Amino acid sequence: xxxxxxxxxxxxxxxxxxxxxxxxxxxxxxxxxxxxxxxxxxxxxxxxxxxxxxxxxxxxxxxxxxxxxxxxxxxxxxxxxxxxxxxxxxxxxxxxxxxxxxxxxxxxxxxxxxxxxxxxxxxxxxxxxxxxxxxxxxxxxxxxxxxxxxxxxxxxxxxxxxxxxxxxxxxxxxxxxxxxxxxxxxxxxxxxxxxxxxxxxxxxxxxxxxxxxxxxxxxxxxxxxxxxxxxxxxxxxxxxxxxxxxxxxxxxxxxxxxxxxxxxxxxxxxxxxxxxxxxxxxxxxxxxxxxxxxxxxxxxxx
Numbered sequence: 546x547x548x549x550x551x552x553x554x555x556x557x558x559x560x561x562x563x564x565x566x567x568x569x570x571x572x573x574x575x576x577x578x579x580x581x582x583x584x585x586x587x588x589x590x591x592x593x594x595x596x597x598x599x600x601x602x603x604x605x606x607x608x609x610x611x612x613x614x615x616x617x618x619x620x621x622x623x624x625x626x627x628x629x630x631x632x633x634x635x636x637x638x639x640x641x642x643x644x645x646x647x648x649x650x651x652x653x654x655x656x657x658x659x660x661x662x663x664x665x666x667x668x669x670x671x672x673x674x675x676x677x678x679x680x681x682x683x684x685x686x687x688x689x690x691x692x693x694x695x696x697x698x699x700x701x702x703x704x705x706x707x708x709x710x711x712x713x714x715x716x717x718x719x720x721x722x723x724x725x726x727x728x729x730x731x732x733x734x735x736x737x738x739x740x741x742x743x744x745x746x747x748x749x750x751x752x753x754x755x756x757x758x759x760x761x762x763x764x765x766x767x768x769x770x771x772x773x774x775x776x777x778x779x780x781x782x783x784x785x786x787x788x789x790x791x792x793x794x795x796x797x798x799x800x801x802x803x804x805x806x807x808x809x810x811x812x813x814x815x816x817x818x819x820x821x822x823x824x825x826x827x828x829x830x831x832x833x834x835x836x837x838x839x840x841x842x843x844x845x846x847x
Contacts, residue, residue: 623660
């Protein structure tokens with residue numbers, strides 16, 4: 546009897562000791578018309594993050610939710626284990642319409658609260674990517690009334706479990722977001738949609754920097770206020786290497802396996818060999834892709 550109870554206690558102790566920290570990641574991605582010129586790079590960015598999350602899922606329990614937005618809000622994944630994420634299909638990403646970012650962000654926060662248990666060893670990372678300002682929300686305030694989203698973010702931050710980041714294309718937009726809704730400016734980064742090459746470069750650098758969040762989370766930290774920048778009061782500049790305010794080493798240089806995996810994703814998707822200068826059109830018939838056209842606009846209670 547005593548031996549049985551001891552074994553049970555030891556087993557429970559081992560489970561507790563071996564329990565991975567849980568991290569709920571939500572990616573809130575712009576699909577408004579202005580994203581059309583860099584549609585491929587936007588999807589490549591998501592797929593690079595997918596690879597990164599799958600790698601970090603070795604020492605933490607990561608779930609992923611993907612929400613996109615234009616004038617409407619679309620849910621594509623919800624609390625999907627990182628190891629089960631399908632690669633997104635760029636052929637099904639068709640940017641069009643306006644920018645209802647607040648609606649997408651509010652929807653994501655509300656649903657995460659309703660569908661997860663914050664009492665566990667749980668943390669939340671909400672990553673927003675947009676190339677323009679909010680201009681069309683109807684359910685969670687609007688650009689003239691950001692107080693709804695501001696209060697939601699403030700409430701989340703007060704728990705010490707939430708981290709919000711934002712990638713924008715101008716310093717003015719970034720400062721406005723920091724002022725209006727309270728995301729720490731050190732959790733913001735500037736990227737560029739000027740052309741495909743610059744977009745790919747800047748988005749790729751933001752992915753590399755995001756790995757510091759996962760490293761901190763693996764050690765038990767539940768919130769981070771300098772995801773992109775180490776310089777207080779300054780957002781990261783992912784466009785110009787020389788102006789990147791970060792003392793962190795480049796994640797791709799220190800993790801060559803991740804770099805190779807990211808290249809393999811692009812090569813497999815386009816049926817080409819790594820190193821080809823021109824990627825052939827077409828998809829790998831052996832790969833199951835996430836079709837972004839399947840989601841219907843979400844409905845709102847408010």
